[in-house]
Amino acid sequence: MSYFFPEGAKFQFSTTFAAAKTVTAASNANPTVLSSVAHGFVDGEEFLFLSGWEDASNSIFQADQLTADTLSALGLDTTNTQFYSAGTGTGTIQKVSNWTDIPQVLSISNSGGDPRYTDVQPLSARNGIKIPTGFNASTITLSLGHDPQNATYKAMLNIARTQQKVALRIVGGGATVYGYGYMSVSEVPQMQSGQVNQVQCAISLLGRVISY
CATH class of the missing domain: 2.40.30 (Elongation Factor Tu (Ef-tu); domain 3)
Incomplete structure (x- = not known):
């Protein structure tokens, strides 16, 4: 267990969202793997995920680039198919920038x-x-x-x-x-x-x- 303090924290916002990239598949995994042709993301970049999964949609994640056409949404565990039904997590991803x-x-x-x-x-x-x-x-x-x-x-x-x-x-x-x-x-x-x-x-x- 660790303790942290708020001094020095930065609070930022962005309204800059890149053109949407289509997610054609989203796996039931921890973390989930998203398939998006030529997505263009690199490790650590932030993106908005709009998904058929209610418990994942309208949320910001960091990317782990796997291949040119796949990436992981770090921190998104979709192994529970009761809440993340197989085959229904498709949607779009948009890079967030200019904080x-x-x-x-x-x-x-x-x-x-x-x-x-x-x-x-x-x-x-x-x-x-x-x-x-x-x-x-x-x-x-x-x-x-x-x-x-x-x-x-x-x-x-x-x-x-x-x-x-x-x-x-x-x-x-x-x-x-x-x-x-x-x-x-x-x-x-x-x-x-x-x-x-x-x-x-x-x-x-x-x-x-x-x-x-």
Whole structure:
């Protein structure tokens, strides 16, 4: 077991997604092997995977280039065919690039992502039961020092207003963490005596959070 600290962490986003490459096959393996003719990826490059597998789609992975036509999605274990049905994981992959630092991050918090249950009360039983039925939607929220003249902050406001999807990357604290979803940015600063003015930036995730 190791302990890590957040000091020095970088928070970045990207809206630059290359043209989609078709995935013609996705294996049930750990990690899964994706077949895509002349995919062009090299080891460590990041890509957005849109897949017929719900538990893999709308997520950012790192590539392990195997051949000119195959690559692995590192960290994606698809051996459980209950959740990753054989032959249904095809889709597209898109390289992610041109990461931009999110300015003046003061803190990070998250909500959701926890298991969701349905309460069942059989008539023949005195004790109810909870059956897991999935996971609640996840949101990552960053508190930023408010600088209305900052060019990146202005660009983030435009992304939020036009409802663009973004890739999120957090580098530091002993890991690299990825997410993908909608960015929303507050225009109204929070003001409190003795503290810097702050605004909130939230990423509403569409897929899984993937960590390396």
